[in-house]
Amino acid sequence: MTSLYQQTVPVFTKYLKNLSVIVGKGEQWAKQNGKTDEEVLAFRLHPEMRSLPYQVQSCCNTIKFMLPRIGGLEDRYFPDDEKTFSELQSRITTTIDLLASVPEDAFASKENKQVLMESKIGTFKFTGQSYVSEFTLPNYLFHQATAYCILRHLGVDVGAMDMLGKDTFVKLE
DSSP states (O other), X not given: OOOHHHHHHHHHHHHHHHHHHHHHHHHHHHHHTTOOHHHHHTOOSSTTSOOHHXXXXXXXXXXXXXXXXXXXXXXXXXXXXXOSHXXXXXXXXXXXXXHHTOXXXXXXXXXXXXXXXXXXXXXXXXXXXXXXXXXXXXXXXXXXXXXXXXHHHXXXXXXXXXXXXXXXXXXXX
């Protein structure tokens, strides 16, 4: 069985780097098309959906909330106030750095630990493993996919391999 650490820290580090590439392509596209950060970052796929900054913040928050819930690590506060591409990139980098500081043993033997997650719609109970596999990973990927879709809809040249991170795959010749 793969440890909770291996299921999360390296995986989220990879996907945050992919998110950085996607956000970077969005910034390049905005500059090439005479768009301000504000114009691009305010776009929503649907009036009831949130914009790109929220999607990036949610990716980062999903990770930072996981660390105290699973590993008992310090709960970090991020203000969720990014308004530029540069600020979004900084938020991603801060989260990658946070993951780099996680000791592997912090997640050791936590698969059956009770995890309570409080949200606006209620309190939910998980085991460490179910929290990772049934909430944290899917929630993170939902928000990254939504960020990707926002930029793709605007015309940014991003593809599935940007989302997946083709540079980490071993290509057979």
